[in-house]
Amino acid sequence: MTEHSSWQIQRRLLQYLNDGQFYSGSWLGKELQLSRTAIANHMQQLQRLGLDIFSVKGKGYRLATPLQLLDREAIQQWQSDDSAPIEVLSITDSTNLQLMQRLQQGEVLPKGLVLVAEAQTAGRGRHGRLWYSPFAASLSFSMAWQLEQGIQAAMGLSLVVGVAVAEMLEADYQLSPQLKWPNDIYLAGKKLAGILIELSGQSDGRCQLVIGIGINVQLPAGQAARQIDQPWADLTSVLGTLDRNQLVARLQSRCAGQLRRFELLGFAPFQAEFNRRHLFANQAVQLMQGQQLVRGICHGVDAQGNLVIENQGKKQLFHGGELSLRAEN
Known part of the structure:
Protein backbone atom coordinates (compact mmCIF):
# COMPACT_ATOMS: atom_id res chain seq x y z
CA MET A 1 0.00 0.00 0.00
CA ALA A 64 -10.83 12.09 22.54
CA THR A 65 -11.60 15.46 20.94
CA PRO A 66 -12.99 16.38 17.50
CA LEU A 67 -10.55 17.38 14.74
CA GLN A 68 -10.65 19.84 11.91
CA LEU A 69 -8.48 18.62 9.05
CA LEU A 70 -6.65 21.01 6.75
CA ASP A 71 -8.30 21.31 3.37
CA ARG A 72 -6.87 23.23 0.40
CA GLU A 73 -10.26 24.20 -1.00
CA ALA A 74 -11.46 25.41 2.40
CA ILE A 75 -8.28 27.49 2.77
CA GLN A 76 -8.77 29.03 -0.67
CA GLN A 77 -12.17 30.36 0.37
CA TRP A 78 -10.40 32.59 2.90
CA GLN A 79 -7.64 33.79 0.52
CA SER A 80 -7.72 36.98 -1.52
CA ASP A 81 -7.54 36.67 -5.31
CA ASP A 82 -3.89 37.78 -5.49
CA SER A 83 -2.62 35.37 -2.81
CA ALA A 84 0.15 32.88 -3.60
CA PRO A 85 -0.77 29.17 -3.64
CA ILE A 86 -1.10 27.14 -0.45
CA GLU A 87 -0.22 23.44 -0.58
CA VAL A 88 -1.43 20.91 2.01
CA LEU A 89 0.40 17.73 3.04
CA SER A 90 -0.84 15.06 5.42
CA ILE A 91 2.42 13.96 7.06
CA THR A 92 5.95 15.08 6.28
CA ASP A 93 9.36 15.23 7.91
CA SER A 94 9.47 19.03 7.98
CA THR A 95 7.64 21.64 5.90
CA ASN A 96 10.76 23.84 5.98
CA LEU A 97 12.91 20.96 4.78
CA GLN A 98 10.51 20.16 1.95
CA LEU A 99 10.61 23.72 0.58
CA MET A 100 14.40 23.99 1.02
CA GLN A 101 14.90 20.76 -0.95
CA ARG A 102 12.72 22.09 -3.76
CA LEU A 103 14.77 25.30 -3.89
CA GLN A 104 18.05 23.38 -3.87
CA GLN A 105 16.77 21.26 -6.77
CA GLY A 106 16.30 24.45 -8.79
CA GLU A 107 12.54 24.77 -8.56
CA VAL A 108 11.30 28.36 -8.82
CA LEU A 109 8.73 28.82 -6.07
CA PRO A 110 6.13 31.59 -6.25
CA LYS A 111 6.87 34.35 -3.78
CA GLY A 112 4.63 33.76 -0.76
CA LEU A 113 3.86 30.11 -1.55
CA VAL A 114 2.91 28.27 1.64
CA LEU A 115 3.25 24.61 2.57
CA VAL A 116 1.29 23.29 5.56
CA ALA A 117 1.08 19.78 7.02
CA GLU A 118 -1.13 17.95 9.48
CA ALA A 119 1.93 16.52 11.25
CA GLN A 120 5.72 16.62 11.10
CA THR A 121 7.93 13.73 12.07
CA ALA A 122 11.10 15.85 12.19
CA GLY A 123 9.96 19.39 12.90
CA ARG A 124 12.80 21.65 14.01
CA GLY A 125 13.28 24.78 16.06
CA ARG A 126 16.40 26.87 16.64
CA HIS A 127 19.73 25.12 17.28
CA GLY A 128 18.30 21.92 15.75
CA ARG A 129 15.88 21.31 18.62
CA LEU A 130 12.85 19.11 17.99
CA TRP A 131 9.59 21.01 17.43
CA TYR A 132 6.67 18.99 18.77
CA SER A 133 3.84 18.96 16.20
CA PRO A 134 1.34 16.13 16.74
CA PHE A 135 -1.29 15.33 14.15
CA ALA A 136 -3.92 18.07 13.57
CA ALA A 137 -3.02 19.69 16.91
CA SER A 138 -0.76 22.46 15.70
CA LEU A 139 -0.06 24.50 12.60
CA SER A 140 3.11 23.58 10.69
CA PHE A 141 3.49 26.45 8.21
CA SER A 142 6.35 27.28 5.84
CA MET A 143 6.46 30.18 3.37
CA ALA A 144 8.82 30.72 0.44
CA TRP A 145 10.13 34.26 -0.05
CA GLN A 146 12.92 36.07 -1.88
CA LEU A 147 15.02 39.12 -1.01
CA GLU A 148 16.64 40.79 -4.01
CA GLN A 149 19.22 42.62 -1.84
CA GLY A 150 20.86 39.40 -0.58
CA ILE A 151 21.38 37.74 2.78
CA GLN A 152 22.53 40.95 4.47
CA ALA A 153 19.05 42.41 3.92
CA ALA A 154 17.56 39.67 6.12
CA MET A 155 18.79 41.32 9.34
CA GLY A 156 15.87 41.43 11.76
CA LEU A 157 13.65 39.26 9.58
CA SER A 158 12.61 36.82 12.34
CA LEU A 159 11.49 39.80 14.43
CA VAL A 160 9.40 41.10 11.53
CA VAL A 161 7.70 37.71 11.19
CA GLY A 162 7.10 37.69 14.95
CA VAL A 163 5.42 41.10 14.68
CA ALA A 164 3.26 39.81 11.80
CA VAL A 165 2.11 36.77 13.82
CA ALA A 166 1.40 38.96 16.86
CA GLU A 167 -0.62 41.43 14.79
CA MET A 168 -2.71 38.61 13.33
CA LEU A 169 -3.43 37.23 16.80
CA GLU A 170 -4.40 40.68 18.04
CA ALA A 171 -6.52 41.78 15.08
CA ASP A 172 -8.23 38.50 14.20
CA TYR A 173 -8.43 36.74 17.58
CA GLN A 174 -8.32 39.59 20.13
CA LEU A 175 -5.34 38.08 21.97
CA SER A 176 -2.42 39.87 23.63
CA PRO A 177 0.73 38.01 22.53
CA GLN A 178 4.27 38.78 23.66
CA LEU A 179 7.45 38.45 21.60
CA LYS A 180 10.67 36.88 22.86
CA TRP A 181 13.81 37.77 20.96
CA PRO A 182 14.65 36.48 18.44
CA ASN A 183 11.94 34.06 17.31
CA ASP A 184 9.24 33.10 19.84
CA ILE A 185 5.65 34.17 20.49
CA TYR A 186 4.23 33.87 24.00
CA LEU A 187 0.77 34.09 25.50
CA ALA A 188 0.39 34.93 29.19
CA GLY A 189 4.06 34.09 29.69
CA LYS A 190 3.83 30.66 28.01
CA LYS A 191 5.24 29.68 24.64
CA LEU A 192 2.61 29.60 21.89
CA ALA A 193 4.62 29.65 18.67
CA GLY A 194 8.12 29.62 17.19
CA ILE A 195 9.78 30.85 14.03
CA LEU A 196 12.62 29.24 12.05
CA ILE A 197 14.04 31.09 9.02
CA GLU A 198 16.42 29.32 6.66
CA LEU A 199 18.38 31.06 3.92
CA SER A 200 19.85 30.02 0.60
CA GLY A 201 21.76 32.47 -1.56
CA GLN A 202 24.69 34.85 -1.89
CA SER A 203 25.54 37.73 0.44
CA ASP A 204 25.18 40.25 -2.40
CA GLY A 205 22.78 38.42 -4.71
CA ARG A 206 19.19 37.21 -4.65
CA CYS A 207 18.43 35.37 -1.42
CA GLN A 208 15.88 32.54 -1.18
CA LEU A 209 14.12 32.19 2.18
CA VAL A 210 11.97 29.60 3.85
CA ILE A 211 10.05 31.04 6.78
CA GLY A 212 8.79 28.36 9.13
CA ILE A 213 6.13 29.09 11.75
CA GLY A 214 4.82 26.54 14.25
CA ILE A 215 1.74 27.46 16.30
CA ASN A 216 0.22 25.31 19.05
CA VAL A 217 -3.49 24.97 18.28
CA GLN A 218 -4.88 22.13 20.40
CA LEU A 219 -2.11 20.07 21.96
CA PRO A 220 -2.98 16.82 23.78
CA ALA A 221 -2.12 17.84 27.35
CA GLY A 222 -0.67 14.53 28.54
CA GLN A 223 1.61 14.00 25.55
CA ALA A 224 2.65 17.66 25.43
CA ALA A 225 3.70 17.55 29.09
CA ARG A 226 6.08 14.70 28.23
CA GLN A 227 7.43 16.30 25.05
CA ILE A 228 7.77 20.01 25.92
CA ASP A 229 10.21 21.10 28.62
CA GLN A 230 8.78 24.58 29.27
CA PRO A 231 5.37 26.19 29.97
CA TRP A 232 3.28 26.21 26.80
CA ALA A 233 0.00 27.64 25.56
CA ASP A 234 -2.31 26.73 22.70
CA LEU A 235 -5.02 28.67 20.89
CA THR A 236 -7.95 26.38 21.62
CA SER A 237 -7.45 26.70 25.38
CA VAL A 238 -8.15 30.44 25.20
CA LEU A 239 -10.37 30.70 22.11
CA GLY A 240 -12.37 27.49 22.10
CA THR A 241 -13.15 26.09 18.64
CA LEU A 242 -10.82 27.42 15.97
CA ASP A 243 -10.95 27.21 12.16
CA ARG A 244 -7.43 26.06 11.24
CA ASN A 245 -8.06 26.60 7.52
CA GLN A 246 -8.95 30.23 8.13
CA LEU A 247 -5.89 30.56 10.38
CA VAL A 248 -3.61 29.43 7.52
CA ALA A 249 -5.03 32.02 5.11
CA ARG A 250 -4.86 34.81 7.69
CA LEU A 251 -1.27 33.97 8.57
CA GLN A 252 -0.18 33.95 4.93
CA SER A 253 -1.85 37.30 4.27
CA ARG A 254 -0.39 39.03 7.33
CA CYS A 255 3.14 37.68 6.79
CA ALA A 256 3.21 38.56 3.09
CA GLY A 257 2.03 42.10 3.80
CA GLN A 258 4.64 42.74 6.46
CA LEU A 259 7.43 41.14 4.42
CA ARG A 260 6.64 43.50 1.53
CA ARG A 261 6.79 46.42 3.98
CA PHE A 262 10.13 45.13 5.31
CA GLU A 263 11.54 44.97 1.77
CA LEU A 264 10.68 48.62 1.18
CA LEU A 265 11.55 50.14 4.55
CA GLY A 266 13.92 47.76 6.35
CA PHE A 267 13.61 46.90 10.02
CA ALA A 268 13.50 50.39 11.54
CA PRO A 269 9.67 50.82 11.34
CA PHE A 270 9.26 47.49 13.18
CA GLN A 271 11.47 48.42 16.13
CA ALA A 272 8.74 50.04 18.23
CA GLU A 273 6.21 47.39 17.20
CA PHE A 274 8.50 44.65 18.49
CA ASN A 275 9.57 46.48 21.65
CA ARG A 276 6.06 47.23 22.88
CA ARG A 277 5.32 43.51 22.82
CA HIS A 278 8.68 42.35 24.15
CA LEU A 279 8.40 39.66 26.81
CA PHE A 280 11.39 40.89 28.83
CA ALA A 281 11.04 44.65 28.36
CA ASN A 282 13.11 46.46 31.01
CA GLN A 283 13.57 43.25 32.98
CA ALA A 284 16.70 41.65 34.38
CA VAL A 285 17.80 38.91 31.97
CA GLN A 286 20.65 36.52 31.35
CA LEU A 287 21.96 35.75 27.88
CA MET A 288 24.04 32.69 27.06
CA GLN A 289 26.55 33.39 24.29
CA GLY A 290 28.41 30.14 23.81
CA GLN A 291 30.01 29.55 27.21
CA GLN A 292 29.70 33.19 28.23
CA LEU A 293 26.86 34.36 30.48
CA VAL A 294 25.79 38.00 30.13
CA ARG A 295 23.54 39.59 32.76
CA GLY A 296 21.79 42.93 32.64
CA ILE A 297 18.59 44.86 31.92
CA CYS A 298 16.94 44.16 28.58
CA HIS A 299 16.04 47.27 26.57
CA GLY A 300 14.46 45.48 23.62
CA VAL A 301 15.99 45.87 20.16
CA ASP A 302 17.63 48.71 18.25
CA ALA A 303 16.78 49.92 14.73
CA GLN A 304 18.75 47.03 13.18
CA GLY A 305 17.10 44.33 15.30
CA ASN A 306 20.05 43.86 17.68
CA LEU A 307 19.19 42.91 21.25
CA VAL A 308 20.18 45.67 23.71
CA ILE A 309 21.31 44.69 27.22
CA GLU A 310 22.55 47.22 29.77
CA ASN A 311 25.12 46.06 32.31
CA GLN A 312 26.71 48.44 34.84
CA GLY A 313 25.68 51.46 32.81
CA LYS A 314 27.02 50.12 29.50
CA LYS A 315 24.79 48.91 26.67
CA GLN A 316 25.83 45.87 24.67
CA LEU A 317 24.36 44.74 21.34
CA PHE A 318 23.77 41.12 20.37
CA HIS A 319 22.51 39.58 17.15
CA GLY A 320 21.72 36.06 15.93
CA GLY A 321 24.00 33.07 16.33
CA GLU A 322 24.00 30.65 19.23
CA LEU A 323 22.30 32.90 21.77
CA SER A 324 19.76 31.97 24.43
CA LEU A 325 17.82 34.65 26.33
CA ARG A 326 16.17 33.98 29.69
CA ALA A 327 14.67 36.01 32.52
CA GLU A 328 17.01 36.40 35.48
CA ASN A 329 15.98 34.13 38.34
Missing part, protein backbone atom coordinates in the same frame (compact mmCIF):
# COMPACT_ATOMS: atom_id res chain seq x y z
CA THR A 2 1.37 3.42 -0.95
CA GLU A 3 1.74 6.25 1.57
CA HIS A 4 -0.94 8.23 -0.32
CA SER A 5 -3.52 5.42 -0.22
CA SER A 6 -2.72 4.75 3.44
CA TRP A 7 -3.42 8.38 4.25
CA GLN A 8 -6.69 8.29 2.28
CA ILE A 9 -7.85 5.38 4.47
CA GLN A 10 -6.76 7.13 7.65
CA ARG A 11 -8.52 10.33 6.64
CA ARG A 12 -11.76 8.38 6.14
CA LEU A 13 -11.31 6.73 9.53
CA LEU A 14 -10.92 10.14 11.15
CA GLN A 15 -14.02 11.43 9.37
CA TYR A 16 -16.02 8.61 10.99
CA LEU A 17 -14.49 9.09 14.44
CA ASN A 18 -14.83 12.86 14.35
CA ASP A 19 -18.44 12.79 15.61
CA GLY A 20 -17.26 11.66 19.06
CA GLN A 21 -18.97 8.26 18.89
CA PHE A 22 -17.45 4.79 19.26
CA TYR A 23 -17.05 2.70 16.11
CA SER A 24 -16.11 -0.96 16.20
CA GLY A 25 -13.19 -2.30 14.21
CA SER A 26 -15.47 -4.75 12.41
CA TRP A 27 -17.93 -2.00 11.35
CA LEU A 28 -15.09 0.23 10.12
CA GLY A 29 -13.55 -2.74 8.31
CA LYS A 30 -16.79 -3.40 6.42
CA GLU A 31 -17.15 0.26 5.43
CA LEU A 32 -13.57 0.47 4.15
CA GLN A 33 -13.36 -3.15 2.92
CA LEU A 34 -10.48 -3.92 5.26
CA SER A 35 -9.81 -6.51 7.94
CA ARG A 36 -10.09 -5.65 11.64
CA THR A 37 -6.33 -6.16 11.87
CA ALA A 38 -5.74 -3.61 9.12
CA ILE A 39 -8.02 -1.13 10.91
CA ALA A 40 -6.10 -1.68 14.16
CA ASN A 41 -2.80 -1.07 12.35
CA HIS A 42 -4.05 2.22 10.91
CA MET A 43 -5.27 3.31 14.34
CA GLN A 44 -1.86 2.56 15.82
CA GLN A 45 -0.18 4.65 13.12
CA LEU A 46 -2.47 7.57 13.93
CA GLN A 47 -1.76 7.21 17.64
CA ARG A 48 1.98 7.27 16.97
CA LEU A 49 1.46 10.63 15.26
CA GLY A 50 0.08 12.04 18.50
CA LEU A 51 -3.66 11.51 18.03
CA ASP A 52 -5.55 10.73 21.22
CA ILE A 53 -7.74 7.77 20.18
CA PHE A 54 -9.58 5.73 22.79
CA SER A 55 -9.72 1.98 22.19
CA VAL A 56 -12.26 0.16 24.39
CA LYS A 57 -12.86 -3.58 24.12
CA GLY A 58 -16.43 -4.29 23.08
CA LYS A 59 -17.05 -0.68 21.97
CA GLY A 60 -14.33 0.14 19.46
CA TYR A 61 -12.52 3.41 18.75
CA ARG A 62 -13.29 7.05 19.53
CA LEU A 63 -11.42 10.33 19.23
